[in-house]
Amino acid sequence: xxxxxxxxxxxxxxxxxxxxxxxxxxxxxxxxxxxxxxxxxxxxxxxxxxxxxxxxxxxxxxxxxxxxxxxxxxxxxxxxxxxxxxxxxxxxxxxxxxxxxxxxxxxxxxxxxxxxxxxxxxxxxxxxxxxxxxxxxxxxxxxxxxxxxxxxxxxxxxxxxxxxxxxxxxxxxxxxxxxxxxxxxxxxxxxxxxxxxxxxxxxxxxxxxxxxxxxxxxxxxxxxxxxxxxxxxxxxxxxxxxxxxxxxxxxxxxxxxxxxxxxxxxxxxxxxxxxxxxxxxxxxxxxxxxxxxxxxxxxxxxxxxxxxxxxxxxxxxxxxxxxxxxxxxxxxxxxxxxxxxxxxxxxxxxxxxxxxxxxxxxxxxxxxxxxxxxxxxxxxxxxxxxxxxxxxxxxxxxxxxxxxxxxxxxxxxxxxxxxxxxxxxxxxxxxxxxxxxxxxxxxxxxxxxxxxxxxxxxxxxxxxxxxxxxxxxxxxxxxxxxxxxxxxxxxxxxxxxxxxxxxxxxxxxxxxxxxxxxxxxxxxxxxxxxxxxxxxxxxxxxxxxxxxxxxxxxxxxxxxxxxxxxxxxxxxxxxxxxxxxxxxxxxxxxxxxxxxxxxxxxxxxxxxxxxxxxxxxxxxxxxxxxxxxxxxxxxxxxxxxxxxxxxxxxxxxxxxxxxxxxxxxxxxxxxxxxxxxxxxxxxxxxxxxxxxxxxxxxxxxxxxxxxxxxxxxxxxxxxxxxxxxxx
Amino acid sequence: xxxxxxxxxxxxxxxxxxxxxxxxxxxxxxxxxxxxxxxxxxxxxxxxxxxxxxxxxxxxxxxxxxxxxxxxxxxxxxxxxxxxxxxxxxxxxxxxxxxxxxxxxxxxxxxxxxxxxxxxxxxxxxxxxxxxxxxxxxxxxxxxxxxxxxxxxxxxxxxxxxxxxxx
Numbered sequence: 064x065x066x067x068x069x070x071x072x073x074x075x076x077x078x079x080x081x082x083x084x085x086x087x088x089x090x091x092x093x094x095x096x097x098x099x100x101x102x103x104x105x106x107x108x109x110x111x112x113x114x115x116x117x118x119x120x121x122x123x124x125x126x127x128x129x130x131x132x133x134x135x136x137x138x139x140x141x142x143x144x145x146x147x148x149x150x151x152x153x154x155x156x157x158x159x160x161x162x163x164x165x166x167x168x169x170x171x172x173x174x175x176x177x178x179x180x181x182x183x184x185x186x187x188x189x190x191x192x193x194x195x196x197x198x199x200x201x202x203x204x205x206x207x208x209x210x211x212x213x214x215x216x217x218x219x220x221x222x223x224x225x226x227x228x229x230x231x232x233x234x235x236x237x238x239x240x241x242x243x244x245x246x247x248x249x250x251x252x253x254x255x256x257x258x259x260x261x262x263x264x265x266x267x268x269x270x271x272x273x274x275x276x277x278x279x280x281x282x283x284x285x286x287x288x289x290x291x292x293x294x295x296x297x298x299x300x301x302x303x304x305x306x307x308x309x310x311x312x313x314x315x316x317x318x319x320x321x322x323x324x325x326x327x328x329x330x331x332x333x334x335x336x337x338x339x340x341x342x343x344x345x346x347x348x349x350x351x352x353x354x355x356x357x358x359x360x361x362x363x364x365x366x367x368x369x370x371x372x373x374x375x376x377x378x379x380x381x382x383x384x385x386x387x388x389x390x391x392x393x394x395x396x397x398x399x400x401x402x403x404x405x406x407x408x409x410x411x412x413x414x415x416x417x418x419x420x421x422x423x424x425x426x427x428x429x430x431x432x433x434x435x436x437x438x439x440x441x442x443x444x445x446x447x448x449x450x451x452x453x454x455x456x457x458x459x460x461x462x463x464x465x466x467x468x469x470x471x472x473x474x475x476x477x478x479x480x481x482x483x484x485x486x487x488x489x490x491x492x493x494x495x496x497x498x499x500x501x502x503x504x505x506x507x508x509x510x511x512x513x514x515x516x517x518x519x520x521x522x523x524x525x526x527x528x529x530x531x532x533x534x535x536x537x538x539x540x541x542x543x544x545x546x547x548x549x550x551x552x553x554x555x556x557x558x559x560x561x562x563x564x565x566x567x568x569x570x571x572x573x574x575x576x577x578x579x580x581x582x583x584x585x586x587x588x589x590x591x592x593x594x595x596x597x598x599x600x601x602x603x604x605x606x607x608x609x610x611x612x613x614x615x616x617x618x619x620x621x622x623x624x625x626x627x628x629x630x631x632x633x634x635x636x637x638x639x640x641x642x643x644x645x646x647x648x649x650x651x652x653x654x655x656x657x658x659x660x661x662x663x664x665x666x667x668x669x670x671x672x673x674x675x676x677x678x679x680x681x682x683x684x685x686x687x688x689x690x691x692x693x694x695x696x697x698x699x700x701x702x703x704x705x706x707x708x709x710x711x712x713x714x715x716x717x718x719x720x721x722x723x724x725x726x727x728x729x730x731x732x733x734x735x736x737x738x739x740x741x742x743x744x745x746x747x748x749x750x751x752x753x754x755x756x757x758x759x760x761x762x763x764x765x766x767x768x769x770x771x772x773x774x775x776x777x778x779x780x781x782x783x784x785x786x787x788x789x790x
Numbered sequence: 791x792x793x794x795x796x797x798x799x800x801x802x803x804x805x806x807x808x809x810x811x812x813x814x815x816x817x818x819x820x821x822x823x824x825x826x827x828x829x830x831x832x833x834x835x836x837x838x839x840x841x842x843x844x845x846x847x848x849x850x851x852x853x854x855x856x857x858x859x860x861x862x863x864x865x866x867x868x869x870x871x872x873x874x875x876x877x878x879x880x881x882x883x884x885x886x887x888x889x890x891x892x893x894x895x896x897x898x899x900x901x902x903x904x905x906x907x908x909x910x911x912x913x914x915x916x917x918x919x920x921x922x923x924x925x926x927x928x929x930x931x932x933x934x935x936x937x938x939x940x941x942x943x944x945x946x947x948x949x950x951x952x953x954x955x956x957x
Contacts, residue, residue, distance in 0.1 A: 430955075454927050481925070533888045533925025539871025578903035584896040586918040586932075608896040609840060615833050622832060622900065649868045651948035652936055657906055659914075659936055661950050683932040683952070685916055689906050698906040701898055701916045703932055710955065 286329050287336030288361035289316075294326025297348050302326060306354075309346050312338030313603055318363045329363045369420045376406050378424050391434035394421070395462070398440065412440040413467075418447035426454055427709055434460035438486065443467040449476040458482065464517070465489035474509040484515040541646070544653035552648060552660055555688075555695045560641045564666075568634045572626060576689065576698045581629040582607040582622050583636075586705040599680075602636070602704050629700070641666040642716050652687075658695065659687040665707050665715045679707040679715050741767055749774050755787040831901050838944055839899030839915040842937060846946075847892045854884055862938065862945040869951045880949075888924040892931075895919040902936075911939040912947075921953060929953040 294302055303316060314335045316328035330336050336358040343356040368374065380403050384393045397403070397410045410417045425432065432455045437448070442463070452458075458480045468490040485506060487493060496502040506516055512524050543549035555574075562570040585599050585606040606612075607621035623629045645664035652659035663683040670677065687699035707715065738760075745767065746756040751774075763770040777783050849857050858881040861867075867874040867883065874883045895918050902912040916934040923929075931953035937944045 456925055456927055532886070533923070535888065535923055535926060536869065536872050536883070536886070542868055542871045542873055544873075576903065576905070578905060580900045580903070582898055582900060584898045584916065584918070586896045586930075606896075607898055609836055609899060610894060610897050615829065615836075618836055619829055619832055624828075647871075647952065649871065649950045649952065651866060651868055651934065651950040656908075659948060661932075661934060661952070663932065663952055683916075683918070685914060685934045685950075687902060687906070687914060687936075698903050699900050699914050701900060701914060701934070703896060703898070703916060703918050705918070705930070708930070708954070 285333075285360065286331055286362040286366065287333060287358045288327060288329050288363075289336060289339050290322070290357045290359075291326040292355040292357065293324050293352065294354070295321050295324040296350065296352070297326075297354075299326070301349070302354075305346055306339065306342070306356075309342045310335075310338045311341065314339070318365065329361070330358075333360075364415060365419075367416045367419060368423060369416060373408055374420055374424070376403060376408050377410055377420060378428065381421070381424055382428070385429060389434060390431045390457075391436070391460075392425070392429060392432050393436040394440065395436045396439035397421075412437070412447075413442050415447050418450070422447075422451050422454075425451065429455075431455070432458055434458070436462040438462045438464045438466065438489075441467050443469065445473045445476045452477050452479045456480070460484045462486040463490065468492045469495075471495065471505045471509075474506070478509040480510070481512050482510040483512055485510060485513050486517050488517045541648040542650060543648065544650045548650055548653050548658070551658075551694065552650070556646070556648075556662060557643075558694070560643070563633070564638075564640050566638065568630060571630050571633060573693070574695070574697055575626040575629050575700075576696045577626050578624070579626050579629050579698055579700065580622060580624055581632065581700045582702070584608050584701070584703045586703050599704065599706060605632075638669040639666045640669055644717075645711070645715060655690070657687065657689055659685065659699075661685050665711050667715065679712050681705050681707045681711055738765060741765065745770065749778075751783070751787045755783075834911075835899045835901035835913045838913050838937060838939075839897060842915055842935070842944060843894060843897050843917055846935075847894065850884075851890055851892055854887075855881075857881070857884055860946050861949075862940070862947050865946055866948045867951075868949070870953060888926065890924070891922045893920045913937045913944070927955060929955055 291302065291306075299319065303319070307314065312335045314330050316330065319326065319328040321327065330339065339356050340358050342354075344353045346354040348354060369377070380397075380400055381392070381394070383402075385391070386393070394412065397412055400410065403410060410421070412418050412421065435458050442448070443466070445463075445468070456479065459482060461477075461480065461482050461484070464486040466489070468487070469492055471492055473492070487506070493502065496505065503516060503521060506513055507521075507524070514521055514524065543552065559571070559574055562568060562574075583602060583605050585602045585608070587599060605621060607618065609618065612618055612621060623632045642665050647663050648660055650658070650660040661683060663681070665679055665681050667679045668677045681704070683703045685699070685701040686695075686697055688695035688697045690696070741760060742753050742757045745751075745760055746753045748771070749756060749759075751759070759774055760767070760770050763773055774783075846857075846860060849860070858877045861877045861880055863877060865875075865877060865880060867880050869883065872883075874880050896916075898916045900914045902914065906912075914934065914936055916932070918930070918932045920928050921931045931951060933949070933951045935949050936947045938947050939945075
């Protein structure tokens with residue numbers, strides 16, 4: 064409420080241009096006067112006005128494209144370096160200031176014919192960064208009417224969640240129709256609830272801003288937002304544990320937060336959302352209220368991506384911008400990319416959705432980046448880029464020049480990168496330093512190894528001879544202790560998984576020892592992306608993860624003991640199909656009396672519950688076995704299951720025929736001992752290689768003499784190709 | 791299963807009035823002891839695994855130079871397919887790894903049946919989680935150990951480690 068005047072002017076400017084900004088300003092003045100007479104808003108407006116004057120400078124920014132320039136400039140102080148905002152009227156803290164401006168800006172502009180359309184969104188961008196820090200500034204302005212206080216409260220709740228949705232989509236408890244939120248001209252705006260930023264978001268789709276094909280954040284089966292009406296009345300722990308207990312589908316809430324008095328969180332699929340709505344009004348709180356749950360399709364901001372076609376287009380463009388020889392990715396001015404513009408795509412990297420998408424493309428397609436050029440992207444913070452830091456550590460060169468970075472503290476977010484060269488010129492942050500040395504020092508503090516800054520050589524970094532190497536030993540494929548071992552294990556696995564993947568696993572009884580043990584663990588981190596959390600519930604119920612299962616009787620229960628129990632349990636697990644090509648085998652213990660080996664790889668479930676493609680899982684199984692007449696007899700079997708990573712999913716089941724993976728002598732696998740000898744002998748006598756010898760023997764039903772006869776005949780007719788004799 | 795048998799036996803003996811016979815009482819006690827043994831055995835294995843995983847990963851991340859004390863003289867390490875044998879070689883191998891940070895997601899332990907180990911108490915420990923080696927991307931890993939009890943001290947007989955890029 065308090066500072067909207069300033070905000071308003073700022074928004075207007077980019078849209079109607081610098082020439083009009085003066086007019087707009089005058090209008091604001093008039094408006095202030097007019098409103099002041101009404102008394103109701105008087106004091107607040109006075110405050111507001113003060114702020115306006117004190118922050119005059121902010122009006123002079125003209126963001127001509129719809130990226131964040133104007134918004135970010137205003138908010139610039141938010142990173143901690145503020146121009147003085149002149150007192151409590153500004154809503155207290157700097158971040159807060161930005162927020163209030165925004166909301167009220169929208170509110171006002173609605174009342175004044177929607178002049179601020181288009182650029183409110185910029186404001187909104189700013190807000191999100193601001194919400195977290197909004198707390199301290201609260202109440203500084205003191206809303207003059209209950210109404211405005213009310214709005215203020217709402218704002219604060221929003222602020223508690225950094226990665227929240229756009230306000231235009233958020234849950235509206237009073238059923239206000241969507242259309243009311245648009246900035247209709249001549250709408251008095253008085254009765255509306257300050258949804259300026261919401262309107263601004265919608266403005267994205269305004270013709271001419273080239274965002275018409277922005278993503279909707281997922282199909283029907285994607286993320287759902289669950290709202291628990293009046294959920295704030297219950298303690299969070301109680302609420303979640305009760306819901307988890309009652310809900311027929313196990314779920315993990317994502318981004319739990321409050322919106323006004325409602326508890327809000329996200330779940331990754333429709334099945335879960337339906338499970339949750341099915342228990343609506345069935346759960347009673349301690350106070351005796353019934354919990355009402357609502358769900359709607361909505362992707363949390365933190366995971367939102369652009370849609371597939373846009374993604375593909377960006378991917379293509381990025382492929383052209385990547386130089387594999389130097390591992391250099393040039394994302395400079397991606398917004399102005401001509402090819403993308405031709406397709407009506409504007410990639411504003413300052414928006415999380417686009418940055419998410421770009422990072423996702425990098426994760427999938429660019430394993431190594433050494434040089435990264437992010438210049439000219441109007442980045443006003445590096446929080447989104449920080450997501451890249453943990454997954455691509457090798458960046459040595461970073462160009463951030465000509466962005467909108469205001470604070471040196473932004474660099475802290477990416478300081479894990481051991482940069483050797485950095486470009487920062489053309490960022491407002493550069494003007495914060497009185498001396499060059501302070502600037503260098505600030506950079507060196509984050510990146511001690513930097514030797515070039517903005518193209519200037521720096522004195523050599525302080526170094527000690529304690530540098531540890533960071534290279535990991537090369538990863539190798541399957542390791543068998545010896546060939547005998549390999550043969551035994553491969554034979555065993557082939558048979559085992561043939562039965563395991565069949566309809567009935569009773570046949571596995573043979574493979575297990577009387578006193579065999581089996582247990583299962585589901586491995587998925589709490590913070591895992593949704594594809595990892597999705598529907599592992601079949602396995603979760605029996606997961607014996609000792610980090611969580613603490614009770615001895617539970618531990619005993621989850622540990623299946625004795626052959627019958629183990630196989631009965633395995634029979635209840637979902638039907639599977641393993642990909643033998645994915646198998647990697649490590650032999651840990653190989654003794655005459657005992658062998659212990661690990662098989663890891665992927666399998667897919669044959670039946671898909673959700674109706675889509677059957678899910679692909681990554682597994683690791685540790686088998687301990689003792690020798691038995693027919694091969695091996697399992698005494699211990701430990702299974703760890705997790706969702707397959709995108710790379711694994713891509714590679715899974717790509718080789719057509721399930722040929723048994725690494726076999727000792729290619730072509731001789733699957734043959735019995737006498738057959739192998741026969742092949743060898745035949746090869747020796749005929750002079751053909753083993754492969755051809757084998758096929759010759761096979762075609763003649765393993766009759767040695769007959770094969771020899773056929774061979775001689777064919778050879779006499781010169782019908783055997785020369786490659787048959789290549790060894 | 792065993793518990794049921796034991797209960798059945800007890801009921802049977804008691805109902806026939808055999809319980810007064812010292813021999814029968816002994817049998818019952820033995821059966822009960824077997825049940826308890828089974829649970830105790832599992833409990834021991836679990837606790838050994840829990841303690842071990844704590845000690846191992848903490849030592850690995852912070853005091854790797856003493857890690858070799860955990861390994862048996864005949865220990866065997868398979869690290870992403872690289873085979874390393876003997877504590878000295880293992881120490882050398884570990885020394886060359888960059889600084890690490892492990893986060894466990896799962897832990898599971900099983901005792902080996904006595905038949906398989908000729909009475910030598912042995913426990914299998916399986917872990918999974920994420921690991922970051924300095925200068926490298928975070929990776930998912932699975933690791934499994936066989937631990938044997940050597941005069942009140944548990945030692946690692948084998949150690950198998952596999953990791954893969956997380957994304």
